[in-house]
Amino acid sequence: MLKRLILLKPFVNQLIDTNMIFRSYALHDNQWSIAKKYCTILTPFKFFQELLEGEYYSTLPIVAVALLTLRQKLCDIIDDANNDDDVAVSTLVTALLQKFDAEFQPDASVSFFNSYRRASNDRNYKSRKVGISIESMLATALDPRTKHLVVIPVHDDSIQSIWEEIEKKCFILRHRVRTGYNISSKIVWKEPTEVRLLTDAKTNFMSEIVAKLKPQAPGRMVIPLNPDEKIKQDIRNEIEQYKVEELLDLLCDKVVEVDGEIQLSYPSTIPWNGGQRMKTNIPF
Amino acid sequence: MNVAITTDGWTATSQHATYIAVTAHFITPAWKLDSCVLACRGHGGSSSAEEHCKFMNSIMNEYGIDKSNVSAFVADTESSMGKFEGIVEQTMEVPWLGCIDHRLQLITKIAINDNIDSEGTMKACRDLVSAIMYSNQAVVALLQFQKSRINLPHRPLVLKRRCYNSLVVHF
Numbered sequence: 179m180l181k182r183l184i185l186l187k188p189f190v191n192q193l194i195d196t197n198m199i200f201r202s203y204a205l206h207d208n209q210w211s212i213a214k215k216y217c218t219i220l221t222p223f224k225f226f227q228e229l230l231e232g233e234y235y236s237t238l239p240i241v242a243v244a245l246l247t248l249r250q251k252l253c254d255i256i257d258d259a260n261n262d263d264d265v266a267v268s269t270l271v272t273a274l275l276q277k278f279d280a281e282f283q284p285d286a287s288v289s290f291f292n293s294y295r296r297a298s299n300d301r302n303y304k305s306r307k308v309g310i311s312i313e314s315m316l317a318t319a320l321d322p323r324t325k326h327l328v329v330i331p332v333h334d335d336s337i338q339s340i341w342e343e344i345e346k347k348c349f350i351l352r353h354r355v356r357t358g359y360n361i362s363s364k365i366v367w368k369e370p371t372e373v374r375l376l377t378d379a380k381t382n383f384m385s386e387i388v389a390k391l392k393p394q395a396p397g398r399m400v401i402p403l404n405p406d407e408k409i410k411q412d413i414r415n416e417i418e419q420y421k422v423e424e425l426l427d428l429l430c431d432k433v434v435e436v437d438g439e440i441q442l443s444y445p446s447t448i449p450w451n452g453g454q455r456m457k458t459n460i461p462f
Numbered sequence: 463m464n465v466a467i468t469t470d471g472w473t474a475t476s477q478h479a480t481y482i483a484v485t486a487h488f489i490t491p492a493w494k495l496d497s498c499v500l501a502c503r504g505h506g507g508s509s510s511a512e513e514h515c516k517f518m519n520s521i522m523n524e525y526g527i528d529k530s531n532v533s534a535f536v537a538d539t540e541s542s543m544g545k546f547e548g549i550v551e552q553t554m555e556v557p558w559l560g561c562i563d564h565r566l567q568l569i570t571k572i573a574i575n576d577n578i579d580s581e582g583t584m585k586a587c588r589d590l591v592s593a594i595m596y597s598n599q600a601v602v603a604l605l606q607f608q609k610s611r612i613n614l615p616h617r618p619l620v621l622k623r624r625c626y627n628s629l630v631v632h633f
Contacts (some may be wrong), residue, residue, distance in 0.1 A: 179591055189607040190590070193600060200600065203590040205583070213582040216573055223570050230563050236495060241562050249565075269579040270572070277569045313534060313557055 180217045184210075212266045219271060219399040222251050239321035249278060282308055315340050463488055465527060468536045473516060480505045482514060500525055503610075511545035515553075521583050529554045615621045 183190065187210065196198045205213070226244040230237050252275045256268065319340050465486040472481045477532040483502040490496050501521045505513070522529070536548055537543045539560040576584045594600045 183587055183591055186604065186608070188592070189604055189611075192607050193594065193604055197600065197603070199597070200590070200593060202584070203587050203593045205590060209581055209583045209586055212580055213587055216580075216583065220570060223566060227563055227566055229568075230566075233497075237562075238559075244562070248543050266577075266579045266581070266583075269577050271579060273572050281568060282563055311557070311559055313559060334576055342550060377483055413612075423610065 238317040242318040466534045516542045532556045
């Protein structure tokens with residue numbers, strides 16, 4: 179609504195000038211300027227909300243990127259607004275940031291990357307989980323489009339726990355493919371046999387898998403959100419070289435060929451969409 | 463094959479009826495992302511979390527979907543769904559993900575409602591746009607003004623882009 183209104187401002191004003199009925203609805207100059215600023219502040223939210231609404235591509239990996247970027251953008255605006263002394267903007271952004279933290283990280287001492295259930299009795303947030311769920315983080319870490327984009331503090335233990343979780347999932351998948359049995363993630367860690375298997379697997383197999391899945395250069399999961407050209411080029415190269423077929427072969431011991439139906443046709447570069455609904459590219 | 467399940471309930475106040483939809487999302491062996499609606503049915507009972515859970519179980523039984531093949535449940539985060547979340551995680555051991563779009567909407571909603579320093583801008587914009595939108599003459603006049611200027615696209619005003627009971631992209 180705002181964006182279109184601002185775009186059509188000269189015509190709307192023309193309409194107001196020629197038609198008496200709308201004169202009482204006219205916005206004064208200050209309001210036009212506030213509307214424009216609000217529109218700028220809300221644009222990143224609109225971008226990510228539309229991206230996350232997509233139907234033709236996987237949206238789970240984008241969650242962590244969206245939340246971290248949006249929070250960073252709000253903090254940036256607050257820093258700038260202090261110089262500007264723009265009350266309307268700073269009031270809105272502070273309120274947005276407060277709400278954001280209340281929704282996603284009410285306790286600053288607990289990492290953003292550890293999903294936990296809210297203990298508070300506040301009825302507005304009753305029983306809602308906060309933080310970024312491990313499922314989203316797994317998706318982010320594995321998706322070649324996002325694995326480089328997430329900014330996690332290097333000292334945060336969460337990175338390690340994400341990769342441990344991936345190892346566990348790889349193991350469960352491999353076990354299922356080999357034996358045909360499902361093992362619940364909870365059982366794996368309790369049964370002594372499974373633990374032995376896992377340790378065995380870890381030494382012989384897991385390190386190989388995880389080494390392949392992890393970003394090649396150390397510390398890549400901590401690159402800035404606005405990388406320079408060189409880092410961008412490195413990332414593009416890495417995505418192009420990302421050999422999913424090779425990984426799956428390793429993971430499933432080529433069992434995919436027994437089935438006969440499974441085709442490992444995974445594109446070397448993955449678009450954000452199926453080309454049908456969203457036309458935008460991620461802007462960083 | 464693993465599926466992720468999305469679900470939501472809706473009450474038609476005019477019919478005094480509750481509807482529940484269940485959709486399964488999955489990746490086909492050919493690596494295509496696909497989804498299908500398992501059920502969208504009128505539901506005689508109340509829309510409580512327990513009833514929703516019962517309905518969900520019956521649908522999963524109907525299609526022979528075992529809980530071990532469900533990678534996650536996704537739904538919005540309103541209160542009865544929050545309770546449903548607890549039941550699902552305890553009884554089925556399946557992860558539950560709150561719809562991130564709805565949660566972001568809770569944040570952007572703050573901007574839609576004016577604050578003390580915004581000089582009533584959002585309300586003024588809404589009033590102005592709805593006043594113009596509800597008058598066909600005004601809409602035609604607005605397009606006419608745009609046509610008189612060359613090289614500019616002709617676009618109508620929009621009040622909201624789409625509605626799923628939300629203010630997501632109202633701005």
